[in-house]
Amino acid sequence: MKHLYLIILLSVCFTACKKDAKHGNESCAFLGGEIINPSNRFVVITQDNNVIDTVNLDQENRFLFKINPVNSGLYTFSHGGEIQMIFLEPNDSIIFRLNNLDFDESLVFTGRGAKENNYLMKMFLQNEEINPVILRYSQASPKVFKHKVDSIKAVFQEDLDDFTAKYKTSERFNHIAQANIDYNFYAQKELYPFTYYGNNELKNLQSLPKDFYNYRANIDYNDEDLKDYFPYFTFLKYHFNNIALQKHFSHSNDSIFNNKSLDYNLDKIQLIDSLVSNDSIKNSLLNFAALRYINSSNRIEDYTPYLESYLEKSTSVKYNNQIESLIKSIKKLSPGNKLPNTLVLNNKNEELYLSDFIKRPTAIYFWSFSFKKHFLDSHQKAHELMKKYPEVDFIAMNIDKGENEWINYLNQYQYPLKNEYHFKNPELSRQMLALNSINRVMLLNKDLTIVNSNTNMFSKDFEEQLLGMINQ
Incomplete structure (x- = not known):
């Protein structure tokens, strides 16, 4: 009966979108599903960090939502603190079924557009499996590590090439799937010096093979399609941590790396400002860097010069207010003061x-x-x-x-x-x-x-x- 319900639902959705297109209306897409063991009675659908709608579950823990018009690209649905991205294109009618107690592993898509999303989900789970393996490789020499990572990446690439050739996928999907592979493996190389050398030896960065970071020539710091994509943003965070370290050592007499130092964190936001021109990506990276620094540093006296530099670079009123408010609150939470009686x-x-x-x-x-x-x-x-x-x-x-x-x-x-x-x-x-x-x-x-x-x-x-x- 459940399968019959899904088949009927998919047919209705697909027909509705085709009618919209036939009458000259902007193309739509449908997203629906069933949640087993829900933790609340709704799901939230967003794009570009903007909430499109909050959709209630029915008595059978199902929902259906029409996105009209649909902008081809990545959307996010969340439920009970769990978050997953979905790729939608015009006329897609995607239904999923998941168990909230085993969110990612139980998620399966059906309908028009399902094959792309099941593939992206497979990549996500494969990355989770391979990350601990690559972490173990991080104890090997730079040459051995690079060879291991490049070999694994080649297997992922071959699988993607076979998939896109078989299903004739769209350029937008190909771009996102390729970015998933590239930026996940680029991120592993950005992390490598921190796991291999350790804080006491990070000045040995210059001993890395000359071609270790050759991929950096292919980085797009301003990719609008990927601005909210987890693999891309995660890579950029690791990347700026790394190149800020290189810049810091170029003008500092420090012999030991301290990621809480004011100078290092000023170098980081200066690099973000100089290399990223997309306001959304730049402001998000600056905000993340500021939150990480402020929440990890207990040197309250350093907050003022850091804030001044941050405000010169960030154009987001929302983020600027957040950072200023955070610093004011932290100053009131110094040892010896009373905690607000919340x-x-x-x-x-x-x-x-x-x-x-x-x-x-x-x-x-x-x-x-x-x-x-x-x-x-x-x-x-x-x-x-x-x-x-x-x-x-x-x-x-x-x-x-x-x-x-x-x-x-x-x-x-x-x-x-x-x-x-x-x-x-x-x-x-x-x-x-x-x-x-x-x-x-x-x-x-x-x-x-x-x-x-x-x-x-x-x-x-x-x-x-x-x-x-x-x-x-």
């Missing part, structure tokens, strides 16, 4: 202030639907630390919008709800607490006095910080 909800939907339940040395960590791995890892780590440090309360704080979904999400993984809370006003609380990194952990005394507002439970010295707080 209003939260407990698992019974009761409103409480932090001071109502923080009565001992406390570590507050944060989680979101959008970062499933961090959600699982942080809860596991907190569980381990609770046993080692019973003098400390470990409080988990959900930062997402919506008052009930967070409890449903915890119940899906059968986590105990004790010491789990949710911001009453997530947007305001995130701003007040400068929460622009999900990895942030805050250490507090029993009276909400800040011990450290910007630490990480996975850092090497985190347990030393806990002991220091306990012994105060």
Whole structure:
């Protein structure tokens, strides 16, 4: 019966789009599906970081949405913190079925346009499988590493060439699929020096083979079609980390690489500004670089010169306001100050202030639907630390919008709800607490006095910080 439903649905969608085209209307596309074990009652469809619509699930956990007109390219659908990109072209009628508990691995497309999306999904999963293998190769010499990576890339390339020849795919799809291969493997080479040399030896960059970065001649820093594509943007982040390091060592006397240093981070945003002209791509890269620097550095005195340089380069009012607001909030969260007494909800939907339940040395960590791995890892780590440090309360704080979904999400993984809370006003609380990194952990005394507002439970010295707080 389910298969019959999908066949009928696809036929209706395809006929509707053909009628639109026949009557001279702009071409449309349909996107629909069924979600098993949904975590909420809607999906969100976006393009170019703009929300097209929020579509409700019916009683059978299905939805159908008409995109009219459809711009050929990449779209995003998200549900319960999970995100996946879809390639759509005019007259496509794509239906998918997925299990929310196994989001990526269970996702299968049917209908017109399905073969392209199933192929991109296959590439995504293959990249996830091959990345740990390439990481192991990163311990090999530059020459051996380059040979291994180029050999794997050639296999991916042959597979894509066979697919595009068999199905006569569009130029837009070919461009995106090719970028997936190129930028994923380029990114591995950008990361290589950091894993092979280590921070103490990064000055040995000049010992890399002369042809190691030959692919850089093919980089398009301003590819409009790829501006929101994860492999492309990820590559650019790694790339600017790398070339900023090379520039930094060219004029610095530093013998050890410090990615938190002001000079290195100023070099990075200067390079972004000089090489990227597309405002959307440039502003996104600048914003990411600024957030990473500000959230990792505890040298508040360096924020002012960094902000001045950033504002000279960024043209996004939204991002500029975000960075300025973040710096103002962080300055208020210095050790010795009191943490803002934020209003939260407990698992019974009761409103409480932090001071109502923080009565001992406390570590507050944060989680979101959008970062499933961090959600699982942080809860596991907190569980381990609770046993080692019973003098400390470990409080988990959900930062997402919506008052009930967070409890449903915890119940899906059968986590105990004790010491789990949710911001009453997530947007305001995130701003007040400068929460622009999900990895942030805050250490507090029993009276909400800040011990450290910007630490990480996975850092090497985190347990030393806990002991220091306990012994105060």
